[in-house]
Amino acid sequence: MRTLMIEPLTKEAFAPFGDVIETDGSDHFMINNGSTMRFHKLATVETATPEDHAIISIFRADAQDMPLTVCMLERHPLGSQAFIPLLGNPFLIVVAPVGDAPVSGLVRAFVTNGRQGINYHRGVWHHPVLTIEKRDDFLVVDRSGTGNNCDEHFFKEDERLILAPHQ
C-alpha cells in the first residue's frame, strides 16, 4: 500500500480539487468606511437545481486513529462542500480528481496551516473530514436538496493508501 506524501495546502496545488479559503495571498477591498477588508468570493457554492439550498452547518469531528488506512473516498455529485476550521487548527485532506471512481494512484493528501479552509468542487472525491486534534469544529457550507448527494467508493485491498501524519 502506498503511503501518501502529505503536501502543504496551497491554492495552486489544490486547484484541481477546489478552492482554498484563506486571507494569505488573497485579494481584498475595503468596506465599512475603510474599517473592514473584504476578501471577496474566495469560493462559490455549487448546487444542482434551482430548488436546492446552500446550507451552513457545524461539524464537531473526532480524530481517526493514525496512521489511517484510506479504504474509501466519497463525492457529492450535486454540490460543493466547504470546511472552514472554527478553532484555528490544521487539518488533513485526502482527495482524488473528479471521475466515475477515484484512481488510487492519483490520490493526494494535504495539510492546512490552521488559517485555511477548503471548498471541494462538485464531484471531487475526498475522505470524510480528518482532524489532527482529538476533536475539532468546522463550519461546513454545502448543498441541501432532493436526491442522493453522497457516493462512496471503497478501494480494493491493493489500492488502499496509508495516511501517516505523525511520522
Ligand SMILES: NC(=O)N[C@@H](O)C(=O)O
Ligand atoms: N457526510 C457528510 O456530511 N460529511 C462528509 O461529506 C465529509 O466530507 O465529511
Ligand code: NI
Ligand atoms: Ni464530504
